[in-house]
Amino acid sequence: xxxxxxxxxxxxPEPGGAQYSLAVLQGFxxxxxxxxxxxxxxxxxxxxxxxxxxxxxxxxxxxAAYLALITTLGRRTGELHRALAHPGGxxxxxxxxxxxxxxxxxxxxxxxxxxxxxxxxxxxxxxxPEAARGPAAEWQDRREALLQRISSLTPHETTACxxxxxxxxxxxxxxxxxxxxxxxDFEGEPARPLDQRGAKHSPLRDVAGMLRSFDYAAYTxxxxxxxxxxxxxxxxxxxAAEWRRGTAQTFLAGYRETAAGTPxxxxxxxxxxxxxxLFMLEKALYEVRYELDNRPAWLGIPLAGLQRLLAE
Numbered sequence: 001x002x003x004x005x006x007x008x009x010x011x012x013p014e015p016g017g018a019q020y021s022l023a024v025l026q027g028f029x030x031x032x033x034x035x036x037x038x039x040x041x042x043x044x045x046x047x048x049x050x051x052x053x054x055x056x057x058x059x060x061x062x063x064a065a066y067l068a069l070i071t072t073l074g075r076r077t078g079e080l081h082r083a084l085a086h087p088g089g090x091x092x093x094x095x096x097x098x099x100x101x102x103x104x105x106x107x108x109x110x111x112x113x114x115x116x117x118x119x120x121x122x123x124x125x126x127x128x129p130e131a132a133r134g135p136a137a138e139w140q141d142r143r144e145a146l147l148q149r150i151s152s153l154t155p156h157e158t159t160a161c162x163x164x165x166x167x168x169x170x171x172x173x174x175x176x177x178x179x180x181x182x183x184x185d186f187e188g189e190p191a192r193p194l195d196q197r198g199a200k201h202s203p204l205r206d207v208a209g210m211l212r213s214f215d216y217a218a219y220t221x222x223x224x225x226x227x228x229x230x231x232x233x234x235x236x237x238x239x240a241a242e243w244r245r246g247t248a249q250t251f252l253a254g255y256r257e258t259a260a261g262t263p264x265x266x267x268x269x270x271x272x273x274x275x276x277x278l279f280m281l282e283k284a285l286y287e288v289r290y291e292l293d294n295r296p297a298w299l300g301i302p303l304a305g306l307q308r309l310l311a312e
Contacts, residue, residue: 001080001183003027020194029175029182035073036171036217042066043221043243047236048229067250073174073181074254077210080183081203081264084163095161095263096200102162106202107154110278113285114146124292132299139303142310146281149310153278155271161263162200167192169206170213203264204272207255208279211248212287212305218244219301252276281309 005025012018032038046063087094121136128136139146166173167188175182188197222240226233256272259265266272287302 002029031175031177035174038176039217040221047225070250071254074251075258078255078258082262085263095163098162110150110282117285117288135303153274158266158271160266165203166206169209204275205279212283214247
């Protein structure tokens with residue numbers, strides 16, 4: 001992570017009162033840009049050089065350096081969570097076991113998000129771009145299936161701990177620096193209240209956020225490529241989806257290699273996989289509401305992500 005120079009703190013004058021960081025000074029990190037731009041530009045090069053005659057199953061050399069970086073990103077993410085899992089940081093930072101009550105509360109929260117999101121889709125449907133109306137309308141018939149999926153992905157118990165974590169983790173929060181990565185911006189999701197940003201949760205939420213970011217990168221690169229090659233979308237879209245799957249698998253492999261065996265990661269691999277999918281659903285539901293508020297033309301990205309998560 002970026003080196004810390006210092007911080008400006010607010011201390012409540014009341015005994016035992018609140019303490020907040022108002023500003024943080026960090027050292028400059030010499031870098032080659034963020035991982036979002038790096039990923040989108042990489043996939044654009046892959047798509048622009050793709051021909052339908054490319055042998056199936058082969059991994060072009062253009063992938064090798066990028067996947068090596070994504071493996072490193074997975075490992076660095078695991079190292080971050082391993083570090084945050086160490087006790088000794090005081091009550092605000094010490095990890096705590098995830099209880100059955102925590103899991104039930106998370107399931108309830110994601111279910112509430114689902115209901116809120118589908119209600120928003122129904123309310124805003126008349127104002128949506130024409131291309132988004134059909135996919136949005138279909139979700140009203142999937143409400144029960146979505147709620148059942150959320151329930152089925154929530155384990156009744158787990159051996160992992162809840163702790164502080166990044167909280168707003170995606171490719172734009174990572175700098176590429178000399179074939180390595182530097183993680184930045186630890187203030188959490190700006191739209192959430194401060195108490196929620198500082199609350200302990202499963203660090204697998206960070207993993208889910210990064211996996212969803214790969215989905216957005218794949219869509220963005222495909223759209224940019226199809227501006228110049230609109231007639232080739234049918235051939236290029238499967239290639240972008242293949243890139244998304246391969247990148248996600250590479251990231252997860254690097255992450256598991258480093259995080260497995262720590263309090264950050266459940267001992268049961270099936271529980272870990274289920275929680276990651278649960279938090280990916282949570283993230284995709286958030287993305288739907290974000291796009292409704294800011295970029296309705298992009299609504300198809302999180303809706304397609306929800307559909308995949310429901311079907312898998």
